[in-house]
Amino acid sequence: MDMKNIRQHFPILDQQVNGNPLVYLDSAATSQKPTAVIEAIEQYYRGYNSNVHRGVHTLGTRATDGYEGAREKVRKFINAKSTEEVIFTRGTTTSLNTIAASYGRANLSEGDEIVITHMEHHSNIIPWQQVAKQTGATLKYIDLTEDGRLDLEEVKKTITSNTKIVSIMQVSNVLGTINRIKEITKIAHDNGAIMVVDGAQSTPHMKVDVQDLDCDFFVFSGHKMCGPTGIGVLYGKKALLENMEPVEFGGEMIDFVNLYDSTWKELPWKFEGGTPIIAGAIGLGAAIDFLEEVGLENIEAHEHKLAQYALGRMSEVDGVTIYGPTERAGLVTFNLDEVHPHDVATVLDAEGIAVRAGHHCAQPLMRYLNVSATARASFYLYNTEEDVDKFVSSLVKTKEYFTNVF
Structure with missing residues (x-):
């Protein structure tokens, strides 16, 4: 699939916002969906909507085949x-909550x-805070380098023979590390x-x-x-999962249910x-097909x-502070001098440009960076250099506007 023609697969991008062509730079929060994914979900609901695993009728079989x-x-x-x-x-x-609650x-x-x-991200902090409180374990943090990376010597210093769980994001949603x-x-x-691994x-x-x-657990979301x-x-890893107890109980996950015990x-x-999330799984499968056709x-x-x-x-813009290392994933988190990130995002939105502003579910990192909030532009396969321009x-324009107003 030609990268130059990717945008035509995303119908939502073909619109105007506030009188301007939409420039969507918030894919780290959630990505847009290609037609193939939208159609796969629609086909399930229109053509073979049924529960899975339980029935022997034709629709149930088709739904089970799609889900599995x-x-x-x-x-x-x-x-x-x-x-x-x-x-x-x-x-x-x-x-992450399942791992913390069951294995932790x-x-x-x-x-x-x-x-x-x-x-x-908060999702990889709070579950471990709670498990630490419940078990008496100690929660430790690896310090970052000045440009927001993990130095392996610092990693070796922090992880000890008393460490039982290490949980780290592969790519930072704020720094791009x-x-x-x-x-x-x-x-x-x-x-x-x-x-x-998050x-x-x-x-x-x-x-x-x-x-x-060689990680023991790896987690991710479909919507990104x-x-x-x-x-x-x-x-x-199978050996770990087999020794873990479920954290949610009810139908589908049982073998035998007796009056006072179950397996x-x-x-x-x-x-x-x-x-289960049948339509979601089918949609995720279609997304994987699409991404693999494009090529990771x-x-x-x-x-x-x-x-x-x-x-x-x-x-080239005076007064812009950028956070994170030079070599990074496809996002840039920044602040504009004397302008609150929410104001930056609001003015950009008036131009049809969608960026994220706030703490990005990373309040400890914001405090570590000594800021209350930042703005973030995140890119995906459908973005172009023209979007960046x-x-x-x-x-x-945002800088000039606030300079003139204040």
Whole structure:
């Protein structure tokens, strides 16, 4: 699929916002959806809407085939060994909470350590805070370098023989930092800890191979990778998942139910209680087909080029502070001197440009950077250098507007 013609697959981009052509620079929050994904979901509801696993009728069989077929697509996409290691959840947040509640509570005690970083999303902080409180474990943070990276010597210093869990994002949703997960995983394993990877910001943008990373758990969301909202994935090594207890109970996940006790289904279904997210899984499968047709290596190269182009153009604007390393994923987080990020986003929106403003669900990182909030422009496969030019031009207008007003 030609990268130059990608935009035509995203109908939402063909509109005007506030009298200007839409420039969507908020894909780190959620990506737009290609026609193929929208049609796959519509076809399920129009043609074979039914519950899965339970019925022997034709629609039920087709729905089950679509749902389990999507699981196999995910397995191949991240190179898991087996579909037993692929669990569908509501998203990255649910996946991380499941790991913390099931594995964390059962395997942590007083004196144990959980290690995370200052750059983590709230979804990879709060579950570990809660488990630490419940078990008596200690929560530790790896410090960042001045430009927002993880130094492996600092990683080695923070992870000790008392560390039982290390949980780190592969790509920062604020700094754009691409963390060296494979090396960090080895450090964790050398100290007897398991490695949890938040792949929400990496899976849509680069090829992920969980076997090569050797991580114990890997989680991500569908809506950031051209898929629908409400669907995500929890990958875990089979040996770990088999020894974990479910955290949600009800239909689908049971084997036998007696009056006073019950037994669970085998993997992966013991973690998928209730009617699963059928349409979401089918939509995610269609998104994977689309991304693989484009090529993850093409997407990564395109976004890297855009990010570097944006960094160059933004450096031409006086008063712009950019956060994070030079080598980064496809996003730029910044502040404009004397202008609140929400005001920046509001003025840009008047120009038809959608960016994110706030703490980006990373309040500890904001305090670490000594700011209350930032603005963020994030790029995806459908963005162009022309989008960046419009964004930078509007940023200049924003600066001039507030300079003249105040």
